Amino acid sequence: MSRVTILVYKGFQVLDATGPAAAFEIAGHFGAPYSIRLASLEGGRVASSSGIAVETVPLAEALQCELLLIPGADNPLRAARQKELLTAIADAARSGRRVASVCSGAFILAAAGLLEGRRAATHWAAVEALKRLHPRTVVDAESIFVEDRGVWTSAGVVAGIDLALALIGRDHGDELARKVAQKMVVYHRRPGTQPQHSALLDMVTPDNRFAPLLAWARARLSEPLSVERLAKEAALSVRQFTRAFTQATGVAPAKAIERLRVEAARAAIEAGADSLEEVARRTGFGNGDRMRRAFVRITGQPPLVARTGARREPGMRG
Structure with a gap:
């Protein structure tokens, strides 16, 4: 029985705590039981940022665990000023327990001195x-998540589930983590190195006139997506479309489509797709050589690096 203590505090984000808890609970359904306890500094009812309150045990009663997980909050700095809390977290890490955070929970781990000299992840909006x-x-x-010498940190909200799946994979193997992901109806094998941003989100803001067009194109990457076809879908002449699109997104239409194809191909490769040639066909590159050249242009690395990196992720075996 692996013991997991989730340390909450006033104003914590519910999904940061309950998402990983659900993953560990479901792992038990497949023969890998985890004991999950919610704890707070003093115990009792603790209100989350949404107003939903949870019952907790005092942290002193829950420190005998294999994993101590800290969720994030809109304002984690309040918790990061509680010296007793920080001391308990630091002591847990020093005693050899794994310590993890979701989203802005990284601020609490940092305040406890656990991230000094370590690599860490947090929500993209909190990076600076x-x-x-x-x-x-x-x-x-x-x-989306990082492990550095026993300290795990992850990006926003749902990335906490990715982190939990990686921990389950580390403890019990990738096949069990896959079953948990299937049960939760979430994407399996999303590697920690997968970027928080998509090319689509980087290129346009939600109110950009070409956001619907790029979403349309992203759903049709296996099809020919010439500038002429894109212009027709946007109800503009090729000349008008090319000028307006480049001005709005900062890239030419063909380059935008290439970026979307590389992003889709990379996700498929990291998810364990068997054949690079098949990935190339599904994402519109036509063949593996064309896809390789696009990867090198966009990422600076060939597709095989994405596959190798995914296989080396913590808990991701294969």
Whole structure:
């Protein structure tokens, strides 16, 4: 029985705590039981940011665990000022327990001194603040989760489930983590190195006139997506479309489609797709050589690096 203590505090984000808890609970259904306890500094009812309150045991009663997990909050700095809380977290790490955070929970781990000199992830919107407040932390602005010498950190909300799946995979193997992901109806094998941002989100803001067009294109990457076809879908002449699109997104239409194809191909490769040629066909590259050249242009690395990186992720065996 692996014991997991989720340490909550006033104003914590519910899904940061309950998402990983559900993953560990479901692992038990497949023969890998985890004992899950919600704890707070003093115990009792603790209200989340949504107003939903949970019952907790005092932290002193729950420190005998294999994993101590800290959820995030809209304002984690309040909790990060509680010296007793920080001391307990630091002591847990020193005693060899794994310590993890979801989203802005990284600020609490940093305040406890656990991220000094370590690589860490947090929500993309909190990256600059974490760098500013804790300059000795190596903040990874891209990855959805990171493990550095027994301390695990993850990006926003749902990335906490990815982190939990990686921990389950580390403890009990990738096949069990896959079953848990299937039961939860979530994406399996989303590697920690997968970027928090998509090319689509980076290129346009939600109110950009071409956001619907790019969403339309992303759903049709296996089809020919010439500038002429894109212009027709946008109800503009090719010349008008090319000029307006480039001005709005900062990239030419063909380059935008190439970025979307690389993003889709990378996700498929990291998810364990068997054949690079098949990935190339499904994402519109036509063949593996064309896909390789696009990967090198966009990412600076060939597709095989994405596959190798996914296989080396903590808990991701294969």
